[in-house]
Amino acid sequence: xxxxxxxxxxxxxxxxxxxxxxxxxxxxxxxxxxxxxxxxxxxxxxxxxxxxxxxxxxxxxxxxxxxxxxxxxxxxxxxxxxxxxxxxxxxxxxxxxxxxxxxxxxxxxxxxxxxxxxxxxxxxxxxxxxxxxxxxxxxxxxxxxxxxxxxx
Numbered sequence: 001x002x003x004x005x006x007x008x009x010x011x012x013x014x015x016x017x018x019x020x021x022x023x024x025x026x027x028x029x030x031x032x033x034x035x036x037x038x039x040x041x042x043x044x045x046x047x048x049x050x051x052x053x054x055x056x057x058x059x060x061x062x063x064x065x066x067x068x069x070x071x072x073x074x075x076x077x078x079x080x081x082x083x084x085x086x087x088x089x090x091x092x093x094x095x096x097x098x099x100x101x102x103x104x105x106x107x108x109x110x111x112x113x114x115x116x117x118x119x120x121x122x123x124x125x126x127x128x129x130x131x132x133x134x135x136x137x138x139x140x141x142x143x144x145x146x147x148x149x150x151x152x
Contacts, residue, residue, distance in 0.1 A: 001106045001130050003038060003048040008142040009106050010037030010099045015149050017098060029095045036079070036099020040107070043070040071107060071114040076100045 014033040018026045041047035042057050044066040050057035064070060076097050083093035107114050113125025128134050 001110060001128070001135060003041070005135055005139055005142075006037040006041075006103050006106055007034055008139055008146070010034050010102045012142050012146050012149070013098055013102045014095070015146060019149070023091065025091060029091060032092050032095035033099035033102070036096035037103045039096070039100055040070045040075075040103045041066075043068065067107070067112060067114055068118055071104060071116075072118045073104070073116050076104070 010033045011030060014026075014030045017023065017033075018029055023029050038047070038049040042049050042053065042060050043064045044050060045057065045061050047057075050061070060070070079093045079097035079100060083090045083097065086093070104114055104116070108116075108124040109126035109128045110130055111125055111127060112130075113123045115121065115123050128138065
């Protein structure tokens with residue numbers, strides 16, 4: 001999916017999380033959930049996150065293929081462990097965790113899908129092509145849900 005879809009879905013998840021758990025640092029949480037939603041695409045040179053982190057992304061794209069290791073469950077598990085180990089920064093790691101998981105969920109809806117337990121071959125995949133009219137419709141539905149939740 002496109003970066004905007006990942007951002008929108010992360011914001012939707014963030015708003016739900018903030019309101020359900022009554023998070024006081026809502027903007028901080030939203031910032032880190034968006035970062036988490038963009039992080040998995042550090043393994044491709046034409047993503048939003050890669051364009052903002054050139055030297056690091058060049059290193060990553062040199063050693064990792066797109067939708068390989070960075071599109072697995074392992075990194076979100078790492079964020080969970082970090083939240084547990086460093087409770088003072090728990091809100092940051094939880095936001096990164098939910099953003100990352102939102103990215104994986106959305107990418108699992110595409111025909112390319114994701115290998116959640118890479119290098120094992122089992123692939124979760126769907127039917128929404130990146131950049132298609134269907135993805136645009138998904139974006140519209142997400143925006144509608146965000147506004148609906150924001151004005152409840």
